[in-house]
Amino acid sequence: MTPLEILAAAANGTPAPRIPVFCNLLDQGPRELGMHAKDYFADGEAVANAQLRLLERYGHDNVWSLQYVGKEAELLGCKDILFADDGVPNVADFVIKNLDDIARLEVPADITSHPAWQSIADCLRVLRAEVGATHPICAYVTSSTTLPAILMGMEKWMELFLLGPADARDELLRKCSDFCRQHIAALREAGANVLVYSSPFGSPYFVSKKIIEKSVLPWMRRDLEPGGTADMVYYCGMAPFNEVIDLVFDELNIKTHYISPLADLAEAKRLINTRGLTCGVIDDIKMIHWSPEQTRAEVKRIIDIGKPGGHFLFGTGVMPLALPEANIRALVTAALEFGRLS
Amino acid sequence: MPKNYIEAYNEAVFETDKQAALEVVNQALNDGLTPEDVVFHLIIPAVQAMMERIEKDPDSNLAQHFMTAQIAADVTERMLEKFSTPPEVIGRVVIGAAYGDLHSLGKRIVIGCLKSMMIDVIDLGINIGPEQFVDSAVEHEAQVIAISAMMVHTATGENGSQKVRVLLHERGLEGKIKLVVGGAPFRFDHELYAKVGADAWAPDGVTAAKVIAQLIQEVTA
Numbered sequence: 001m002t003p004l005e006i007l008a009a010a011a012n013g014t015p016a017p018r019i020p021v022f023c024n025l026l027d028q029g030p031r032e033l034g035m036h037a038k039d040y041f042a043d044g045e046a047v048a049n050a051q052l053r054l055l056e057r058y059g060h061d062n063v064w065s066l067q068y069v070g071k072e073a074e075l076l077g078c079k080d081i082l083f084a085d086d087g088v089p090n091v092a093d094f095v096i097k098n099l100d101d102i103a104r105l106e107v108p109a110d111i112t113s114h115p116a117w118q119s120i121a122d123c124l125r126v127l128r129a130e131v132g133a134t135h136p137i138c139a140y141v142t143s144s145t146t147l148p149a150i151l152m153g154m155e156k157w158m159e160l161f162l163l164g165p166a167d168a169r170d171e172l173l174r175k176c177s178d179f180c181r182q183h184i185a186a187l188r189e190a191g192a193n194v195l196v197y198s199s200p201f202g203s204p205y206f207v208s209k210k211i212i213e214k215s216v217l218p219w220m221r222r223d224l225e226p227g228g229t230a231d232m233v234y235y236c237g238m239a240p241f242n243e244v245i246d247l248v249f250d251e252l253n254i255k256t257h258y259i260s261p262l263a264d265l266a267e268a269k270r271l272i273n274t275r276g277l278t279c280g281v282i283d284d285i286k287m288i289h290w291s292p293e294q295t296r297a298e299v300k301r302i303i304d305i306g307k308p309g310g311h312f313l314f315g316t317g318v319m320p321l322a323l324p325e326a327n328i329r330a331l332v333t334a335a336l337e338f339g340r341l342s
Numbered sequence: 343m344p345k346n347y348i349e350a351y352n353e354a355v356f357e358t359d360k361q362a363a364l365e366v367v368n369q370a371l372n373d374g375l376t377p378e379d380v381v382f383h384l385i386i387p388a389v390q391a392m393m394e395r396i397e398k399d400p401d402s403n404l405a406q407h408f409m410t411a412q413i414a415a416d417v418t419e420r421m422l423e424k425f426s427t428p429p430e431v432i433g434r435v436v437i438g439a440a441y442g443d444l445h446s447l448g449k450r451i452v453i454g455c456l457k458s459m460m461i462d463v464i465d466l467g468i469n470i471g472p473e474q475f476v477d478s479a480v481e482h483e484a485q486v487i488a489i490s491a492m493m494v495h496t497a498t499g500e501n502g503s504q505k506v507r508v509l510l511h512e513r514g515l516e517g518k519i520k521l522v523v524g525g526a527p528f529r530f531d532h533e534l535y536a537k538v539g540a541d542a543w544a545p546d547g548v549t550a551a552k553v554i555a556q557l558i559q560e561v562t563a
C-alpha cells in the first residue's frame with residue numbers, strides 16, 4: 001500500500017500493514033541543502049527538494065509544502081520576516097499597527113497572483129509531480145481567529161479579541177476568514193491533500209470553552225464552509241484541546257485530531273474512538289535531550305496507547321533543528337516498527 | 343477588606359469580564375476604601391489568590407492570565423496616582439524577549455502582575471541580546487533578569503539565556519542577580535530551564551510573577 005492508502009485505511013478503519021507515520025521536518029530543510037534560511041524559503045523548488053530528500057532518508061509517510069507560518073502574513077502585506085539559521089522565521093513587521101489599519105487591510109482578490117504565493121506554488125508543483133499520487137502532501141492553514149496574531153502580534157490581538165472594540169474585531173475576523181477560505185481553496189487546487197487547520201483559539205488552553213462556543217466556533221464554521229472538511233486536521237498549535245473534541249466533531253465535522261503531547265492521549269483516543277483519526281504526537285522538545293533509546297521508548301509508549309482499535313496515526317510536533325539526527329532516525333524507525341498491524 | 347470583594351473581583355477576572363472587575367473596584371472605593379486599601383488589600387491579595395488558583399487548576403487559560411495581569415495593572419496604575427505617599431518598591435526586574443524572539447504577550451502578562459505587586463519593572467522589549475540583559479540589570483540594580491522565549495531556538499540558542507548565564511558568571515554577578523525563563527518550550531520540557539542555565543522557570547505569566555517575587559526575596563534576604 002502507498003502511504004496515501006495507509007492514511008486512508010487508518011481514517012476509515014480498514015486493514016493496512018501499519019499505522020501512518022507523519023514527521024514534520026520543516027526546520028531541517030535549509031541545512032539539508034546547505035542553504036541559508038532566507039534563500040531556501042524564497043525558493044519553493046528547494047523546499048520541495050529538501051522534503052523529498054528527507055522523505056527518502058527517513059522513510060516516513062508525508063511531505064510538507066509549508067515554508068513558514070509568516071507566509072500568510074506576507075500574502076496580506078507583511079514586508080519583513082526575521083530569518084534565523086538555527087530556527088523558524090518570525091514575522092518582524094506587523095501589517096496592523098493600530099486599529100485604523102484594520103479598515104485599510106485588503107485581502108487580495110486572488111492570492112495565487114500575489115508574488116509571495118510563487119514559492120508555495122513552485123513547492124507544491126514539484127511535490128505533486130513527484131509524490132502526489134502516493135504520499136500525503138500536507139499544508140498549513142491558520143484559522144481566522146488566530147491569523148490576526150501574526151498580523152498585529154498576539155498581545156494586541158488578545159486585547160482586541162477579549163476587550164474589543166467589537167466592530168473592529170469583527171471586521172478583522174471577517175477579512176481573515178475571507179483570506180482563510182481563499183487560502184484553503186488555493187492549497188487544494190495546487191495539490192495539497194492534507195490541510196492542517198491551525199486554530200489555537202479553538203483550544204481551551206487559550207480561551208474558555210464558553211468563549212470558544214460563542215466567539216470562535218462561528219468563525220471556524222465560516223472558514224471551513226466551502227469545500228468541506230474531509231481533508232482537514234484539527235490542530236491547536238500544540239495546545240491541548242480534548243475538552244472540545246466532541247464540539248469539533250459535532251459543529252465542524254473535522255474527523256482528524258492532532259493531539260498535543262501535553263494532553264491525555266488515552267482520553268483523546270477514547271473520545272474520538274472510531275469516529276475519526278487520533279494523531280498521537282511525541283514531545284519533540286524533550287526529545288532534543290533524549291538518547292535514541294529514550295526516543296524509541298517514548299514512541300512505543302505512544303503507539304501502545306493509540307494503536308489498539310485502529311484509527312490512529314503517529315505524528316511529531318515542531319521537530320526543532322536542535323534535534324540530533326540519530327533521534328530523528330530512531331523515531332521514524334521505531335514508529336514504523338511498533339506501528340505494524342499485520 | 344471584606345473577603346467578598348476579593349472573591350467577586352477574581353470571579354470577574356476568571357470570567358475575563360473586565361467591566362465587572364472594575365465595578366468591584368469602584369464599589370470598594372464608593373464604600374470608603376482608600377486607593378492604598380484597594381491596591382494592598384484587594385488587588386495584591388486577588389493576584390496572589392489567582393496565582394494559587396492557577397497553580398491548582400492546570401486548565402486555567404491564557405485569556406484568564408492575560409486579564410488577571412491587564413486588569414491588575416490598570417487598576418494599580420490608576421490607584422497609584424491617588425496615593426498619599428509613593429509606595430515602597432520591593433524589588434526590581436529586568437525583562438525582555440530573548441534574542442531573535444519577537445513575541446511579547448507572555449512578557450506583558452508577567453509585567454502586569456509584577457507592577458501590581460509593587461515590583462519595579464524595566465521592560466527592554468523584544469529581540470534582546472544577552473549583553474543588554476546583563477548591562478541593564480547592573481545599571482538598574484535589578485535582582486532578577488527575566489527572559490521570555492516562545493520558540494525552541496530562542497529558548498535554547500547560544501545568544502539566549504545560556505549566554506546570559508555565562509556573562510553573569512564571568513562578571514561575578516550570580517549571587518546578586520537571578521535568572522528566570524518562561525515561554526512555550528519550557529512547558530514541554532520542565533527541565534529545560536536548567537539546561538539553558540536559568541535559576542527558575544514558570545509555566546505561565548501569572549506564576550512567573552510569583553517566582554520572580556520569590557527570587558527577589560532570596561537575593562535581598
